[in-house]
Amino acid sequence: MNRVFRKVNGESVPDIVKxxxxxxxxxxxxxxxxxxxxxxxxxxxVYVTSISLRYxxxxxxxxxxxxxxxxxxxxxxxLLNDADYSI
Numbered sequence: 001m002n003r004v005f006r007k008v009n010g011e012s013v014p015d016i017v018k019x020x021x022x023x024x025x026x027x028x029x030x031x032x033x034x035x036x037x038x039x040x041x042x043x044x045x046v047y048v049t050s051i052s053l054r055y056x057x058x059x060x061x062x063x064x065x066x067x068x069x070x071x072x073x074x075x076x077x078x079l080l081n082d083a084d085y086s087i
Contacts, residue, residue, distance in 0.1 A: 005051070005063045013063055016051070023053055023061065030055055036086040038078050045071050045078060049085050 005013045013019045024030055031054040038047045046068050053061040067085070072078045 003049075003065045003067075005065045008062050008064075016063065019063070020051065020053070027055060034086055036082045038082055040071055040078070043071055044068050045081075047081065047085050 003016075005016045007013060020032065024032075033052040033054065034049070035052075036047055036049040038045055046066065048064055048066050050062055050064040053063075055061070072081070
């Protein structure tokens with residue numbers, strides 16, 4: 001699966017690892033948080049994986065990836081996919 005991460009303004013980030021390492025080199029005190037959440041809609045489940053780079057008290061830089069698949073009927077499979085997409 002080829003994941004295209006985007007900034008909040010819609011600009012795509014071609015290499016997420018290089019982008020994150022560049023930010024860490026620039027600001028070594030930055031905290032990196034990664035998480036995935038899902039929400040069911042009518043016929044689909046939407047997963048959003050976000051990488052948050054927190055600059056202490058000076059703000060946060062968000063990068064996200066949105067993925068839409070066929071709706072899961074059981075909560076266990078949906079939560080298992082949340083963990084899988086985060087890893």
